[in-house]
Amino acid sequence: MQFIIREANNKDLLKIVEIEKVSFGKGAWGLYFLKKFLEVKFNKIIVAENNEILGYCAFSDEGDIIHIKSIAVHPDYRKMGIGKALLREIMKYQKDIYLEVRVSNEPAIRLYESLGFRKIAILKSYYSDGEDAYRYYFKFLTFT
Ligand SMILES: CC(C)(COP(=O)(O)OP(=O)(O)OC[C@H]1O[C@@H](n2cnc3c(N)ncnc32)[C@H](O)[C@@H]1OP(=O)(O)O)[C@@H](O)C(=O)NCCC(=O)NCCS
Numbered sequence: 001m002q003f004i005i006r007e008a009n010n011k012d013l014l015k016i017v018e019i020e021k022v023s024f025g026k027g028a029w030g031l032y033f034l035k036k037f038l039e040v041k042f043n044k045i046i047v048a049e050n051n052e053i054l055g056y057c058a059f060s061d062e063g064d065i066i067h068i069k070s071i072a073v074h075p076d077y078r079k080m081g082i083g084k085a086l087l088r089e090i091m092k093y094q095k096d097i098y099l100e101v102r103v104s105n106e107p108a109i110r111l112y113e114s115l116g117f118r119k120i121a122i123l124k125s126y127y128s129d130g131e132d133a134y135r136y137y138f139k140f141l142t143f144t
Contacts, residue, residue, distance in 0.1 A: 008045035023072035068099035
């Protein structure tokens, strides 16, 4: 599957909201939240696109470290390498990365582990429905 990865702008947000909704249901980010997110200088969203937006990743560059806030791929385009490609793009910043994931979210956990993220903590009742989260950490290694 051919696609490009680029930075998102306000025109992309409706499509991103759609993917959020089918991916996260009630807990999905809405348009207003996403607009506000992008107004913050250190926040970014990247999208994978061919003729349409296939997936996205929202993250905050916190200085020495990046916090991934949300990642999702449209259900019709999953398991085609798009999630991996989005994370690899963020790895190009050459910084450590951390994120939280539901303990039940096996596809996401596999994705993170396949790229070298390591589980470093369990966050009890992290989500509003009471589910725990794992915190995953990617250590950027320099060989200088
Ligand atoms: C998690 C998610 C983003 C993965 O995106 P994707 O584009 O399907 O992932 P990729 O095709 O790049 O897969 C990368 C690796 O993840 C693993 N993986 C992905 N989906 C999987 C699944 N359903 N079952 C098992 N492993 C899976 C595989 O190990 C795969 O590696 P491989 O291709 O070498 O076998 C996607 O499933 C999604 O949007 N889920 C709903 C939203 C979500 O849960 N986001 C994460 C919140 S923390």
